[in-house]
Amino acid sequence: MARAWHPTNPSLRKTVLRVGGLALTLGLFACGQVSTSVFTPSEPSLAVADVASKADGPPAGYSVDDIYSELERMMARDCDRQVKAIGNLIYTLCTVSDAEGQLITLSASSALTPEGDGVAYWFRSSGELYAVEYLHTGEILVLVPAGQQTIIELVPQQDLQVITDAARWQALTSGALEAVADIQTQIEVQAQLETRSDAAVEAGPPMALVKVAREGGDPHHRWVTFEVPQAVTSSSAWGGALRWYDAHLATMVALTADQFCGHQSARGAYFNYEADGGSIFMGQIFVSCSVARSVIETYGQGQYAWVVLEEAWGDAESLDQWVPDLPDTMVPQFRQTVVQQLTPECIETGGTRLCPGDRI
Incomplete structure (x- = not known):
């Protein structure tokens, strides 16, 4: 199950x-x-x-x-x-x-x-x-x-x-x-x-609030804010080897593959990763469509992450996004082949340079 x-x-x-x-x-x-x-x-x-x-x-x-x-x-x-x-x-x-x-x-x-x-x-x-x-x-x-x-x-x-x-x-x-x-x-x-069901409420907060920006003048890429409730993403997600950081990146990969790469001209998505409910900037992570598809092909989608997906025009939906299944035995390989590839970068916003770890 x-x-x-x-x-x-x-x-x-x-x-x-x-x-x-x-x-x-x-x-x-x-x-x-x-x-x-x-x-x-x-x-x-x-x-x-x-x-x-x-x-x-x-x-x-x-x-x-x-x-x-x-x-x-x-x-x-x-x-x-x-x-x-x-x-x-x-x-x-x-x-x-x-x-x-x-x-x-x-x-x-x-x-x-x-x-x-x-x-x-x-x-x-x-x-x-x-x-x-x-x-x-x-x-x-x-x-x-x-x-x-x-x-x-x-x-x-x-x-x-x-x-x-x-x-x-x-x-x-x-x-x-x-x-x-x-x-x-x-x-x-x-x-x-x-107002979610009792079962969902007992399961805890969503994995992330995912805010999708307008496409603007670039139809090939999507820009997304990926807000998570955890202040410390290096801690164990469920008591095992998988960290919250690993789980968050796996969710970004799955979202890219399923939500942002449906058109043949799509190239990928830029995620502005924010921890502690949007208070800590964790870096901008680019997930290309080719990488997302390769990861899904390798690790499958054997479990789901609950996310709230908010579109630029204001619509929001609660989404059970299927993501890679990562038991403890697969975590080292996932970190080596995926986490080390998806490196967070600094960004310039409003004349201010934000780098991983900066308070927002």
């Missing part, structure tokens, strides 16, 4: 807002589960080059008092609120259904704990973006819908600024929609893990 790898006062309003915003992200921490992602807050000043013009004063209804009153009202709205703690991240999503049954997002956020760094997004009842709040700086950017170019900027201890910048207005809107889509995906994946 195959073994399963389961493997009033503006300053007072500002105080209320900060407490309220953090309450949104941190107030229901007990609802969370295991880590799947690492969050890095984006700096608002880097979203778009600042080519804005400054106006004399805010439009009617957008004074400091007006904005904080509106945000307090938004916090008090009834909604279907979902809160998931995933490792050191808190994701929140607040939605309602319209008359046609379509979901409308009222607010969403992602934040690190216990620091509270993160971003919150506030939407009007119509679904239009109202404001972006950067929890780590206290900065709030309010989008005025008329003309789609006016941004009200509130920064703690500074005067309110009115910015006219259509490009930045659009970038904030599209960025918010992308961020909310990612938050929805994270919450949905976590919900899948929480």
Whole structure:
């Protein structure tokens, strides 16, 4: 039998807002589960080059008092609120259904704990973006819908600024929609893990969360993030000779053969291997289609690994991926012929060089 790898006062309003915003992200921490992602807050000043013009004063209804009153009202709205703690991240999503049954997002956020760094997004009842709040700086950017170019900027201890910048207005809107889509995906994946059958739950967490990037301009290769829960991958996977590192590489090989090499022009997959729920970069590993097929031909696929496969467009599925069967007697050969071939490499990302062992 195959073994399963389961493997009033503006300053007072500002105080209320900060407490309220953090309450949104941190107030229901007990609802969370295991880590799947690492969050890095984006700096608002880097979203778009600042080519804005400054106006004399805010439009009617957008004074400091007006904005904080509106945000307090938004916090008090009834909604279907979902809160998931995933490792050191808190994701929140607040939605309602319209008359046609379509979901409308009222607010969403992602934040690190216990620091509270993160971003919150506030939407009007119509679904239009109202404001972006950067929890780590206290900065709030309010989008005025008329003309789609006016941004009200509130920064703690500074005067309110009115910015006219259509490009930045659009970038904030599209960025918010992308961020909310990612938050929805994270919450949905976590919900899948929480509702698995009792037998699967007893078997432990998945072998990996596998995030597949968009193909981009290269149709011959796939780029994948391979997140695993283990912080120490050199330890024994199930008490035998097989290490978690060996099991992870065997799973990458099987995924490459079965999921990423179906087209005759496919050449292989690049795996950004991340341990400790995405906190430790283990290196980028390239698995070619020829190597993957050769390994499967040599070692077979006699057992399965449970993985969560998340596609770039947001779909996620729980997958029992058949992988090589590696009893203790086969482990030395597997390490010599496979592990030593699949060497992890450093990568450049966002101007930063990441090498195996670096914290993310």
